[in-house]
Amino acid sequence: MKYEAKNCVMGGNALRAVTTLLIICVHVLALENGLARTPPMGWLAWERFRCNTDCKNDPDNCISDKLFRTMTDIVVSEGYADVGYEYINIDDCWLDKERSYSGHLQADAERFPYGIRDLSDYVHAKGLKFGMYEDYGNYTCAGYPGALGYLETDAQTFASWNVDYVKLDGCYSHPRDMDVGYPEFGFHLNRTGRAMVYSCSWPVYQIYAGMQPNFTKIIEHCNLWRNFDDIQDSWASLESIIDYYGNNQDTIIPNAGPGHWNDPDMLIVGNFGLSYEQSKTQMAMWAILAAPLLMSVDLRTIRAEYKAILQNKKIIAVDQDPLGIQGRRIYKHKGIEIWARPITPISNSYFSYAIAFLNRRTDGTPSDVAVTLHEMGLVAPGGYRIEDLYEDVDYGVLTPQTKIKVKVNPSGVVILRADVQPSFRHSTPFNPFRQIFRPGLPNTF
Ligand code: GLA
Numbered sequence: 311m312k313y314e315a316k317n318c319v320m321g322g323n324a325l326r327a328v329t330t331l332l333i334i335c336v337h338v339l340a341l342e343n344g345l346a347r348t349p350p351m352g353w354l355a356w357e358r359f360r361c362n363t364d365c366k367n368d369p370d371n372c373i374s375d376k377l378f379r380t381m382t383d384i385v386v387s388e389g390y391a392d393v394g395y396e397y398i399n400i401d402d403c404w405l406d407k408e409r410s411y412s413g414h415l416q417a418d419a420e421r422f423p424y425g426i427r428d429l430s431d432y433v434h435a436k437g438l439k440f441g442m443y444e445d446y447g448n449y450t451c452a453g454y455p456g457a458l459g460y461l462e463t464d465a466q467t468f469a470s471w472n473v474d475y476v477k478l479d480g481c482y483s484h485p486r487d488m489d490v491g492y493p494e495f496g497f498h499l500n501r502t503g504r505a506m507v508y509s510c511s512w513p514v515y516q517i518y519a520g521m522q523p524n525f526t527k528i529i530e531h532c533n534l535w536r537n538f539d540d541i542q543d544s545w546a547s548l549e550s551i552i553d554y555y556g557n558n559q560d561t562i563i564p565n566a567g568p569g570h571w572n573d574p575d576m577l578i579v580g581n582f583g584l585s586y587e588q589s590k591t592q593m594a595m596w597a598i599l600a601a602p603l604l605m606s607v608d609l610r611t612i613r614a615e616y617k618a619i620l621q622n623k624k625i626i627a628v629d630q631d632p633l634g635i636q637g638r639r640i641y642k643h644k645g646i647e648i649w650a651r652p653i654t655p656i657s658n659s660y661f662s663y664a665i666a667f668l669n670r671r672t673d674g675t676p677s678d679v680a681v682t683l684h685e686m687g688l689v690a691p692g693g694y695r696i697e698d699l700y701e702d703v704d705y706g707v708l709t710p711q712t713k714i715k716v717k718v719n720p721s722g723v724v725i726l727r728a729d730v731q732p733s734f735r736h737s738t739p740f741n742p743f744r745q746i747f748r749p750g751l752p753n754t755f
Contacts, residue, residue, distance in 0.1 A: 343500065345507045346533040347568045348630040349602040350475065352397025352441065353381050353390075357541055357576045357606035361403040361452045365421055371608075373403045374421040375429055384609040386436050393621045394630065397475050397507075398433045399441030399604065405454035413460060415444070415467050427471045434472065441475030441507070442468055446491050447483030456482055461491070462498045469502035476506050480515040488512045489524060496531045509573065509602075510535040525565045534571040534602055537562060541575035543583030545721060548592055549670070551575065555599055556639040556647070566600050566636035573602050580607035580616035587722035590700060593619050594666050594725040597629035598637035598649045624699040625725065628653060628664040637664065640686060645671035646679055646718070650686060657730045660690035664699075666725045669718035676717040683728070684710040692733030699725045707731055 355373060365372040382398050385391050404426075406416045417426050426442070433440040444464055445456040457464045457478070468476055478495055480488060492512045499506050510532035513523035517537065528535055538554045541547055551574050555562060566572050577596060579589040596603060605620055612620075628651065637651025647668040652661035665686060669677050688694055689710045696705035696714065705726075708714065716724040 343505055345505055349571045349600055350397055350507055351395045351603040352399055353385055354399040354576055354604040354606050356401035357578055363403055379432055381609055382433050382436050393623055394626055397439045397441045401443045402450050402452040409455050430472045439474035442473045443477045445479040445481050447481050449482040451479055451481035461495045465498035465502055469504040473506055477509040480511040485516045485519040485521055493531045507533045513537055529565055529570045534573045536573050543578055543581050545588050552595055559638045563636045563638055568634040574599055576604045576606040579619050580612040587719050589616055589619050591723040593625055594723045597625045598651045598666050600636040657732045660730045662729045664727055666723050667716050667718045668723050669720055671720055676719045678717055680713050680715040682713045688728055690730045692731035694728035694730055696726055696728050699727055
């Protein structure tokens, strides 16, 4: 998709006067497709609705035309679109078990009676964008026809359905083939002339197979990619993802940026497995991680407090910060973590920051954390204007020497925004992440 293929052949009579050389060059350039300048936001069926194809017994929850139209309506009518959620994405189990006689993908005719193009038109008519799922291998993970052997045809099919976003999974394929296969499908997407966000599962399958993914190539060809396990509806699953991103941050973080994002998987806020505190934690941490915000939740029944988390504009603004720098864990000790993400505005080469204090402890009472801004690497001489992004607390402008004190609930989070204030003192650029792995600091836990 991010390719421009240039085939140039110079030779013959016309050029003989200039050179007798026949130059054949095949020049393949990787180009930005211009999409996903900030992490994509939308709704994705998988985590909540899985592969429920039983429309006879469960007509309201099966993977069907009706489900996607309903979610489209709610994304618009309930304010999700207003705060930035724009993609309505189908995941696995939309397909018929067989391709058509002509070898084309076709939706299950009972569950999608009007066809995919009609559904895509509906989503577009509501002002949203439309996403589809396929798999690079012989089958999708749930056993439906995969794209192997049909990469060009399938890319064309998606384009003909006016698809805006394609998630290409990696089941039933060999991870070694992915270094060629994922770019090849991207090439065919690009050749259609329709701009489609390209979500890859390329690195996660290679990591599972013990390979070292070539992230230079992945960044070049994909707009987002999965690094780790599927999210499940539990705090344990969420913790394992947060740990993965923290423990591997030095290799993971540099790969993120405008147009190319690490994808820690769907938001499960509003489902069955997370408490209110844990749900706030996921939203805050996904913003720190510059993660795609793809809600997988039943928007018909979500409770107001969870909807408010998903629609928290201040946290969404952190997630969507135009610098696109992924945050990192800067402190971890006795169950307390501090994560920081450099964001705009920048003043005098000092970044602003989103700071998340995360409490992984289970001892039932909120933990006090006290730390100076300076200790977290916030050293701009003009100080920072600090506000809490969940609670209505404005700390005002604080100097780097000021000790900030927060109470963090068990399995909960406090997320702050620190906007750098202008200062006239000359400064030189510095490492935005000053490490503070000094055990015993902050000193209150
Ligand atoms: C894989 C992916 C999931 C989902 C399922 C569908 O497990 O990682 O996100 O798409 O396949 O079968």
